[in-house]
Amino acid sequence: MLIKKPADIRPSEITSEQNYLDRRTFMRVGALVGGSILAPSAISAVVPDRRGTKLTGVSKSSFSTDEAPNSFEDITTYNNYYEFGTGKSDPHENAQNFDPLPWTIKVEGHAEKTGTFDFEDFIKPFDLEERIYRMRCVEAWSMVIPWVGISLAEVVKHFKPTSQAKYVAFETLNDRKRMPGIRRGSLDWPYREGLTIAEATNPLPILAVGLYGQVLPNQNGAPIRLVVPWKYGFKGIKGIVRMRFTDKQPLTSWNMAQAREYGFYANVNPNVDHPRWSQARERRIGSGLFASKQPTLMFNGYGDEVAHLYKGLDLRRNY
Secondary structure (H helix, E strand, O other), rough: OOOOOHOOOOOHHHHOOHHHHHHHHHHHHHHHHOOOOOOOHHHHHHHOOOOEEEOOEEEEEEOOOOOOOOHHHHHOOOOOOOOOOOOOOOHHHHHHOOOOOEEEEEEEOEEOOOEEEEHHHHOOOOEEEEEEEEEOOOOOOEEEEEEEEHHHHHHHHHHHHHOOOEEEEEEEEOOOOOOOHHHHHHOOOOOOOEHHHHHHHOOOOEEEEEEEEEEEOHHHHOOOOOEEOEEEEEHOOEEEEEEEEOOOOOOOHHHHOOOOOOOOOOOOOOOOOEEOHHHHEEEEOOOOOOOEEEEOOOHOOOOHHHHHHOOOOOOOOOO
């Protein structure tokens, strides 16, 4: 018989999702009393003065899955964000006092348009969309998350990479004072990730600035993070401060730390086991105390949209 320790039991497995969301709505409305009404533009929607602010001007996306999303509680209390700690609850506990504004993003490398941009100016040219994506972590757990973000393909197009640009590299904020996990030295900071230009210009990836219709919480990567739904979660770099167009495959944090376990591509592939566990099945967080694992889907179920990107590539060697 499986007996769970208290630390293993998700609160959403005890309290219904609807009751939790009702409480969240009540708290969110209370927090907004006396606040100004946001204009329906991307800038005012994602750069509010208060956490939990409802996003406006968000359109629904045809790329969304029809699966039911995980609860807000699951998504915001069970996280990987090593800058705030290695435990799943550490980011929620340690990021509450982190202030993500003001924020700048540096764009550099082989592109016609480069420079350092205030967060507001960086997102201004783009439309906000809600995309409900399956998300798969390498540790064999998964969620379905209703992200709000901007199309990465449109962002790449906006900065006009040259023919020399073969990859897009990203870096996270490296702030030892405000990010306690960095002081532990678990990785070679700052956190680094990258995609090929072909991956970055596929319609699926987004730069997320919110979830569940509200501003992105700190523990989920505020104010802006990468979401690539057909790849394992460690590709979803958070707190992005740098974006670089390069002709060489960029260094990535987990590949630097454990090259045998974490490849550059990181595509969800149930046929290739992690050296320390199987990737063939996954547990959906919030599915209940006794729910069995479900089969992992190739490319996390997005094969129709992305398999062509890897034609001729050995996905066992290029993991």
